[in-house]
Every structure is written in structure tokens, then in C-alpha cells.
Amino acid sequence: MSRLFMDRWAASYGASFEGGDGPTSPTSARVETHHEVPSEEWHPIVAEDGAKAPDVVLLVDGVQRVDGTLSTEEDDGTSFPGLAASYAAGVVRCDLARGAAELAGSQVARALFTASPSVEDVLAGQIRYAVHKVEGSGELSKLQASVQAPLTALEVEISGTARTDGDLLVVDGPLRGRRHLPRTIGYVKTQQSQYLPPALALVVTSLIPGQRSPIFKQGTAWGCWSWYLRLPGASGAPWSGIVRVECSPDLLLEQAKELADLSLVTLPRFASTAYKDPRAPQNLIPIAGLERRLRGLLGDARLLHRALTLATARLS
Structure with missing residues (x-):
């Protein structure tokens, strides 16, 4: 008889894993699993003796929100959709030596994403949505994905x-x-993605807090060294509390191992608890607080939508 497990994440957030009992979406990435440990010898790994968390940990995150959808009418009769979005990035500085955390910086930006060749910045009240030109026809369904690149750039800048x-x-x-x-x-x-064959995935689901999987390498366009670890406070379901961590593929294997051990002795400190966070334990406490702060900085969505409506009415 199959076993059933209740995901501790609140249903409104989806699931901590996709596809039932663990990730099932096949990946197109080339995955190499033999670098740290031969594939046939995979086993849970603990941090090397002497590995300790750094004195300072910085956690960076970004949020985005659609404030309104628009459309243009060009001189030649064509029309292009547009998406007015607000996005923000911030960084939390956790001083583990002092046991203190503080917001070390944040920044808000707003933009109008569209493929229109003629549209100009939109001034909604005192808020300016700077035009961000996108390639192609600018289908509305794809415009929201265009926010990710400038948001990432903002995260890099602020961190x-x-x-x-x-x-x-x-x-x-x-x-x-x-x-x-x-x-x-x-x-x-x-x-979401299934990177490992079933035999190696069993090693991941056998992890207990304080253990990680061997490092494997992903060969996609966004390739990386990667590994899994389990946070404390998991429910007992096979993939509960499992997170995937990655670092630059340009690092040497020994450098990646150092970061893997560092993550193993650092990230569990920030694991959230179910009675405080509906996405526990994966939604790290500093990240949850940062998300709330950033969403507040985006401003009142209703007022911005109203200001955009008035602004576009003047331009129509």
C-alpha cells in the first residue's frame, strides 16, 4: 500500500515539491554526478571537521508585482501590450557573532515593459514607469518574465x-x-525538476538534518555545481525540508565543496518553523521578513492602479 504525507506548506503557496512524492519534471540539463563521489557510491555527507558558519551572512531577495496591463495603438494601426510593474530588491545582514540582523539596503524600481517602438515613460501621479523595451512581439503572457532580468540586476547592485x-x-x-x-x-x-536518477534520489530522501548529498554538476546555460540538504523541522515526508543549493560552475571542485559544507552549517540556523511560517522550514526566517518589507515598499497597489488608469486616460 502506498504511503501518504501531508505537505506542511499552506496550500495557497503550492507545494514545497511538485508532482506528488518528489520532483518528477524531467530536466534537459546534462547532469554529472561523479565529481565528488563516484555515482555508484553516493551516500549522505556531513560537513568536514572545523567547518563553521561565517560571522556575517547576507541574504538577498527580490519581489515583483504587476500594477496594471496596458496596450498601445501605433500610427500604422498595430497594437502592442504593455505591463506596468513594480519590483524591489533588498539584503538582510545577519551578524551571527552578535546575534543581530538588520536591513542592509533596499531599492524599488518601476517600469513599463512593452515591445512598442513608440511608447514613452508613463507618469502616474508622482510615480514614473520608465519604458523597458522587450524583444519580439511582446506577448502579454511573456512580459512578466521580462521583469526578472532587471530585478536580478537590482539584486546584484544592492547586495x-x-x-x-x-x-x-x-x-x-x-x-x-x-x-x-x-x-x-x-x-x-x-x-520541480528531476535532476537525479531514482537510485541517487533515494540518497537525497534519506538525508537527515546535518547531512547533504554529494555535489553534482549541471550543464545547462545556467550551469552550476549543486547539492541537496535537509533542514530541521521537516514533516517526515521523503522530500519535506529538502532544498537544493548551487554555486558557480567556474569554481574548482574543492571550492564548491567548501561552500557546500558552509551551507550545511549555516542555512539550518535560519530554518523557519511551521507555527510561524506556512512555508516552513524552507522559507528562511530572514528571507520571509525581507519579503514582507519589500512588498510594503512597493506601495499601495490600488492607488497605483488608479493613477495608471488616470495617466493612460490622458494619453488616449
């Missing part, structure tokens, strides 16, 4: 101003365009 020697930078989500940043790891809390 760069807060860095100090010897710190560790934790990016919420895949590294994407941040692989060049030193001592930086990407933190992926929702598992």
Missing part, C-alpha cells in the same frame, strides 16, 4: 553595497546572472 570580507551571500532562488559573485550560493526551496 554589492553590503558585502564585507569573509561573508557569505545567499541568493533566494537560482544564481542565474550572479555566478560571478564571490562566496555566493543560490538557495532553491521548491523542487
